[in-house]
Amino acid sequence: MKVEGVKALTAPRDVVWAVVNDPAQMAKLMPGVESFEIADDRHWQAKVKIPLGLGGLRMTIAFEKLEERPPEFASLSAKGNGVGALLNMTTAFTLSETGETTSMKWEADVRIAGPVGAMGQRVLQPIVNQQVGNVLAALETQVVAAAQASS
Amino acid sequence: MSETTASTTVTEKVAAPEKGYIGLSVPRKEDKRLVQGQGVFFDDVRRHGMGYVHFVRSPYAHAKIVSIDVTAALALEGVYGTLTGDEVAIQTDPFFEMSVAPGNQIRDYALAVGKVRFQGEPVAAVCAATRELASDAAELVAVEYEPLDVLVDGQEALKDDVVLHDEAGTNVVWSGVFDWGDVDTALAEADHVVKIKKLHFHRFSSTPLECSGALVEYERGTGQWTLHCNHQMPGVGAIWMAPALRTGIDKLRFVTHDIGGGFGNKICLHPYYVTLCLLARKLGRPVQWTEWRTDQHLANAHGNERTFLDVEVAVKADGTMTGFKVKAVDDCGAFPRYEPLGCIIWAQVTPGCYDWRNIQVDFTQVVTNKSPVSPNRGYSRMQHLWLTERIIDIVAAELGFDPVELRKRNYVKAEQMPYETPNGCVYDSGDYARCLDIALDLVGYDSIEAKRAEAAARGKLLGVGIGSTLDSGTNNFGQSQLLNPELQFSGNNEAATVKLDIFGEVVVTLGTVPQGQGHETTSAQLVASLIGCSPDQVHVRPGHDTWFNSHAGFSGTYASQFAVTGLMAVRGAALLLRDEMVSLAAFVLGAPEEAIELSDGFARIKDGPPEAALPFMALGAIVNANNAFLPPDFNPTLNHRFVYRPYFGVVDTEKKMGKLTLTYATQIHAAVIEVDRETGVVEVVDYAAVDDCGTRIHPQIVEGQVHGATAHALGAAIHEDFVYDEDGTLLTANFYDYHVPHTLDMPPLKTGFIESPSPTNELGTKGMGEGGGAGIHAVCAAVQDALRPAGAPIVYDSCNPYWRIWEMLQDPEATRANVEVVSR
Numbered sequence: 016m017k018v019e020g021v022k023a024l025t026a027p028r029d030v031v032w033a034v035v036n037d038p039a040q041m042a043k044l045m046p047g048v049e050s051f052e053i054a055d056d057r058h059w060q061a062k063v064k065i066p067l068g069l070g071g072l073r074m075t076i077a078f079e080k081l082e083e084r085p086p087e088f089a090s091l092s093a094k095g096n097g098v099g100a101l102l103n104m105t106t107a108f109t110l111s112e113t114g115e116t117t118s119m120k121w122e123a124d125v126r127i128a129g130p131v132g133a134m135g136q137r138v139l140q141p142i143v144n145q146q147v148g149n150v151l152a153a154l155e156t157q158v159v160a161a162a163q164a165s166s
Numbered sequence: 167m168s169e170t171t172a173s174t175t176v177t178e179k180v181a182a183p184e185k186g187y188i189g190l191s192v193p194r195k196e197d198k199r200l201v202q203g204q205g206v207f208f209d210d211v212r213r214h215g216m217g218y219v220h221f222v223r224s225p226y227a228h229a230k231i232v233s234i235d236v237t238a239a240l241a242l243e244g245v246y247g248t249l250t251g252d253e254v255a256i257q258t259d260p261f262f263e264m265s266v267a268p269g270n271q272i273r274d275y276a277l278a279v280g281k282v283r284f285q286g287e288p289v290a291a292v293c294a295a296t297r298e299l300a301s302d303a304a305e306l307v308a309v310e311y312e313p314l315d316v317l318v319d320g321q322e323a324l325k326d327d328v329v330l331h332d333e334a335g336t337n338v339v340w341s342g343v344f345d346w347g348d349v350d351t352a353l354a355e356a357d358h359v360v361k362i363k364k365l366h367f368h369r370f371s372s373t374p375l376e377c378s379g380a381l382v383e384y385e386r387g388t389g390q391w392t393l394h395c396n397h398q399m400p401g402v403g404a405i406w407m408a409p410a411l412r413t414g415i416d417k418l419r420f421v422t423h424d425i426g427g428g429f430g431n432k433i434c435l436h437p438y439y440v441t442l443c444l445l446a447r448k449l450g451r452p453v454q455w456t457e458w459r460t461d462q463h464l465a466n467a468h469g470n471e472r473t474f475l476d477v478e479v480a481v482k483a484d485g486t487m488t489g490f491k492v493k494a495v496d497d498c499g500a501f502p503r504y505e506p507l508g509c510i511i512w513a514q515v516t517p518g519c520y521d522w523r524n525i526q527v528d529f530t531q532v533v534t535n536k537s538p539v540s541p542n543r544g545y546s547r548m549q550h551l552w553l554t555e556r557i558i559d560i561v562a563a564e565l566g567f568d569p570v571e572l573r574k575r576n577y578v579k580a581e582q583m584p585y586e587t588p589n590g591c592v593y594d595s596g597d598y599a600r601c602l603d604i605a606l607d608l609v610g611y612d613s614i615e616a617k618r619a620e621a622a623a624r625g626k627l628l629g630v631g632i633g634s635t636l637d638s639g640t641n642n643f644g645q646s647q648l649l650n651p652e653l654q655f656s657g658n659n660e661a662a663t664v665k666l667d668i669f670g671e672v673v674v675t676l677g678t679v680p681q682g683q684g685h686e687t688t689s690a691q692l693v694a695s696l697i698g699c700s701p702d703q704v705h706v707r708p709g710h711d712t713w714f715n716s717h718a719g720f721s722g723t724y725a726s727q728f729a730v731t732g733l734m735a736v737r738g739a740a741l742l743l744r745d746e747m748v749s750l751a752a753f754v755l756g757a758p759e760e761a762i763e764l765s766d767g768f769a770r771i772k773d774g775p776p777e778a779a780l781p782f783m784a785l786g787a788i789v790n791a792n793n794a795f796l797p798p799d800f801n802p803t804l805n806h807r808f809v810y811r812p813y814f815g816v817v818d819t820e821k822k823m824g825k826l827t828l829t830y831a832t833q834i835h836a837a838v839i840e841v842d843r844e845t846g847v848v849e850v851v852d853y854a855a856v857d858d859c860g861t862r863i864h865p866q867i868v869e870g871q872v873h874g875a876t877a878h879a880l881g882a883a884i885h886e887d888f889v890y891d892e893d894g895t896l897l898t899a900n901f902y903d904y905h906v907p908h909t910l911d912m913p914p915l916k917t918g919f920i921e922s923p924s925p926t927n928e929l930g931t932k933g934m935g936e937g938g939g940a941g942i943h944a945v946c947a948a949v950q951d952a953l954r955p956a957g958a959p960i961v962y963d964s965c966n967p968y969w970r971i972w973e974m975l976q977d978p979e980a981t982r983a984n985v986e987v988v989s990r
Contacts (some may be wrong), residue, residue: 099225128895128897130464
């Protein structure tokens with residue numbers, strides 16, 4: 016499943032870049048994160064409980080940063096493993112500065128396999144949309160706070 | 167009480183069927199308890215201290231198992247224990263494989279050992295104090311996998327780029343060419359050769375109301391396991407399980423109660439049951455497993471998926487068809503659990519309903535990363551019969567013949583019965599053309615063009631289609647030797663016990679393991695008819711118990727055989743009882759045996775004084791409790807076990823010929839459908855099913871079987887499809903995505919019948935109930951007929967949901983490219 020969009024964030028690009036490239040700060044954006052471990056600057060791992068409509072789905076997700084061109088582009092992969100479900104995601108974003116705000120163009124290719132993935136095929140899209148909305152709203156709050164703190 | 171045992175073979179010469187209660191729809195004995203919720207299913211059985219089992223299943227379709235860690239699950243309070251594949255590999259042997267090489271090299275265990283080969287494959291089992299706790303604990307079992315490339319396509323499997331079973335070295339389980347008659351000459355002499363590149367019979371399954379399961383107890387002192395279960399063929403289940411468990415067959419006691427549907431899904435339960443046996447022994451407590459519905463879809467048993475390639479059909483100018491050749495690729499999923507029997511079972515109906523003398527089938531069965539298959543209502547024959555019916559309608563469409571006339575021209579005629587097929591099977595009786603006429607009358611075929619015009623005025627495309635199938639019943643297991651001559655299986659048998667108890671109650675014990683087919687009722691009808699009492703006076707024990715000693719090696723309800731094997735066993739035992747009751751009454755009443763009649767629950771002297779009559783109770787009491795006056799050389803038991811053995815003779819393994827089954831019931835279905843041009847949605851607006859199963863013991867039960875088979879057919883034809891994505895994820899693992907017809911999905915169903923008594927047995931019966939294949943094709947043919955004005959696409963798949971019909975509407979040429987006609 017491919018999802019994409021553009022989000023306008025009220026903060027300078029450097030601030031946004033700093034937030035979205037800091038695994039610890041990103042962890043705060045993700046829904047249902049129960050624990051978070053950083054292996055090195057390119058690899059980290061999260062234990063999450065994804066709030067699927069059919070009930071919470073616990074997964075251990077390994078993240079790997081694939082590419083970055085500060086302060087405008089980054090891509091990463093996420094591979095998750097849970098009871099009855101497997102997650103494979105590649106995501107990328109491009110930041111462009113427009114005055115005091117930053118435009119974030121993002122895209123993600125999400126694949127959920129396994130029995131739970133099969134059960135959720137028809138309900139997955141609205142759930143993913145909802146979760147993406149939550150993440151972006153949290154991101155906006157965080158970058159605005161970061162921008163205010165640095166000004 | 168002592169017992170007598172007898173067995174018989176059937177000759178060609180048979181007497182007229184006994185009547186009495188035969189043919190009457192008496193109230194079903196089973197219904198009262200079932201409609202009142204008083205049935206006893208395996209899940210109703212409870213034992214002190216029992217644990218509940220949950221299986222940890224693979225989310226991967228194909229992966230190496232790197233490690234399994236059960237520590238966290240065991241630490242949870244209330245968890246009794248676990249079992250992993252490594253333990254299974256140590257404590258059991260792989261299940262017996264029926265194939266020759268390479269299929270017989272496959273090692274199949276109760277739990278995955280080293281590798282998983284389909285999504286949902288059990289890798290471990292957890293036992294806990296409650297079902298929910300077991301489920302929660304299963305989530306704590308940490309399994310590390312190393313994913314492997316996935317194979318989900320049968321034709322791709324032939325390339326062996328990805329190999330599931332390293333020990334076999336190939337994905338091919340079995341392959342061979344069946345060549346009967348002279349198909350090359352038939353094709354060379356034909357006026358037209360119709361070529362079809364590819365047809366596909368899809369993967370689906372019956373979905374019993376009751377999922378699978380068992381409660382297993384282990385008695386440590388004797389090494390005895392008791393399985394309260396819903397296995398529908400325990401005799402064969404024990405043959406698989408006992409060697410794997412390294413125990414004797416009598417150490418496995420199967421007990422069934424009421425069973426909520428089988429359809430073949432409950433034949434291949436041995437991997438689960440072996441796991442339960444090991445857990446019961448390991449934990450020293452009874453263990454119970456009830457399958458979850460999603461698991462049933464995901465990993466229980468599917469029907470065989472089959473692709474037909476390079477079909478060539480020989481047709482004369484007048485429409486007479488002389489034969490065909492085809493390559494068949496059968497996908498049996500990850501393990502050949504009942505296979506490769508599907509590679510031969512279809513041959514029971516090699517020419518379908520048609521007088522085709524030259525047939526060549528190049529058959530290959532492969533494994534893929536999908537759920538293993540098992541017999542499924544119409545097993546293996548359904549796929550082949552669908553092919554024969556597709557051939558008829560495609561030939562009719564391409565050469566401009568009327569499908570009805572083409573069928574009648576090529577059907578085996580009533581006057582040809584009994585008819586020997588090119589591969590030595592014998593169609594015992596039937597009149598296919600007459601059944602077709604009845605079906606067409608029921609759907610108003612004479613006025614179909616007016617209905618088509620009326621539908622067109624509403625923007626709908628109306629079509630009519632026919633499905634002609636044979637329900638071959640009473641297997642000859644000798645057909646397995648056509649696949650593997652070394653196999654020591656042949657013939658068939660069934661057992662029953664009938665006795666007269668001390669208070670005059672007639673007690674019948676079956677070996678047939680009924681699953682809702684009304685065996686208690688029909689057995690009582692037959693026994694009552696034979697010994698002269700009411701069916702109410704006959705108690706037929708529900709279910710099955712190995713310790714009843716009333717079963718034989720092939721006991722069970724499968725392959726449409728109860729009406730022959732089950733009832734003939736009952737008949738044999740009842741006749742032995744009847745003869746003894748007559749002898750006893752003659753002795754007591756001082757009359758010759760010829761003067762004794764049994765009727766209304768009494769043994770009487772015909773035309774004698776009214777007081778010269780003994781109620782059955784008196785006979786039972788004399789033998790069982792008051793026998794001192796009987797002379798020493800007269801020792802009736804009133805307790806008889808009979809094993810019925812149909813006669814087939816041996817098969818010819820060189821020519822791959824023989825009597826592969828005993829009886830052939832007929833189903834001719836006609837469907838009238840309407841297609842929405844914009845969406846492709848199909849509505850079945852009229853439907854007729856005509857069945858000929860020989861003598862009908864209980865017409866209402868027959869009718870119920872016809873209704874059920876038709877519902878299964880319509881579901882398969884329009885909705886039910888096990889769809890896998892490229893990762894091997896089953897996309898239709900629940901009733902939300904796998905739509906089973908509801909009452910409101912069913913058309914107004916019209917039924918008809920004729921009775922062509924089978925000459926193979928004294929009752930004239932034929933097994934029936936697996937005629938759903940007719941309905942699948944009737945819908946396919948109706949869709950093709952409906953789409954004629956829209957570019958005349960060729961229906962190439964057995965499942966036609968709205969989206970596939972929409973695709974055919976958008977691009978009919980894509981399917982037409984699948985067919986070529988060469989005329990001379």
